[in-house]
Amino acid sequence: MVAARGAALDHMVEEGGASTNCEEANNDAGGPDMVHAMLDSLREEAAELWHKGGGPALLEMGQPTAEYAHHLQLFTHRLLAEALQDMLNDQTEGSVEPTAPEKEPPLAADKPDPASAGLAGVLERRDKLSEVRKKDSPEESDELGQAAREHAQHVQRLLVESNLRDGKPQRTLAAASERLEEPLSWEAPEPRAGAAGPPIARPALYGNLYLTEPPLRLRCVADGFATAAECREACGHCIQGMHCMFRRGGQTSLAVSRELLGRRLGEEGCQLVCQLVERTRLRIIQDFGLPQDAPERPALFESGGLLTRLQAEWERDVWEISGEEEHVYWNAHVDKANVASYDYAALLYLSTQGEHHEGGDFAFIDADVDCVVSPRRGRLLAFTAGPENLHQVRRVTRGTRFVLAMWFTLSEKHRGD
Ligand SMILES: O=C(O)CCC(=O)C(=O)O
């Protein structure tokens, strides 16, 4: 619909262009020339915003692709439509005639615009964001749950303190420049604090949670899991959906929920992401030796997901949540220490290191060595989410990195939407 509105706008300009043969009309204040100039400048602004939002991630070997042209056009049309809507609103302001109810709310209806919605509202929402309780956090009154959570966090801290060291040997298991012919799969080592340290006891699950344990603690990497076109499409949808979203230190994350994706990415984008999540769920069942999946008795449940964009450069504007230092994206962590029901983590890389960005390696921080997997478009990395897989994303030093991060649980009670 937005594309259609944008196309209508373009058409309007074409029509205006046809009448520019008439000199007088051309010189009229507010005439076609002015409309042209205004639209050109809006288009330029849109192209710049899109570029800054990660547009080059839709290039292939530096060359524009069909998805590049398509998504840039969608984004431009949306901005034009919103600008036009703003102008109409300005014109009708103060009019006694009530304006017709909107048949289609603007795409950005849920996104406060600092200029029009008031800076105070944006700042208030921004402050509230930091108060959101983590998924699955035990209630204050749940003493057993609180103790289990504290223990899981303690184990995480212990591992970080002992295993995150400068000058440690590093092994690259999957480089960005190499396409793996065959999937790689290997067992995660027992978690240890330091190369010579004793094995760490597994953290207790939250007292009231569930008792299932993954049968195999593996790490798996497969290339070509998603096609290049699917990845470029997903990046294009991300740029659109992440426009005017809060970000923290170069990181913008959009939660994978059908409701939110539908609103932010549109139906097509939502369907694409849901297909990729389901494809990943089935792959984990297969690779991690889970029992057979059936509609009436699924072997594994979706539990959460994030579309994440990491940028080397970003504006320090009102959309920035100037987080406390401890919340930087390159912190080493254990996924399960933060959300106890996560049993498996999977990362589908949508862009390629060396081509779309520099830095941004993924590393397993083992006791004696860091094992690196570099992002490559279409590459899936999956692993169990416990302390056997302390990991880290390294800082992105140039460009924009996109990833679809997904988590799955064996506990039906904790399935997502
Ligand atoms: O983006 C990545 O490579 C990893 C992200 C991650 O570890 C997380 O979101 O928990």
Ligand SMILES: [Fe+2]
């Ligand atoms: Fe993680």
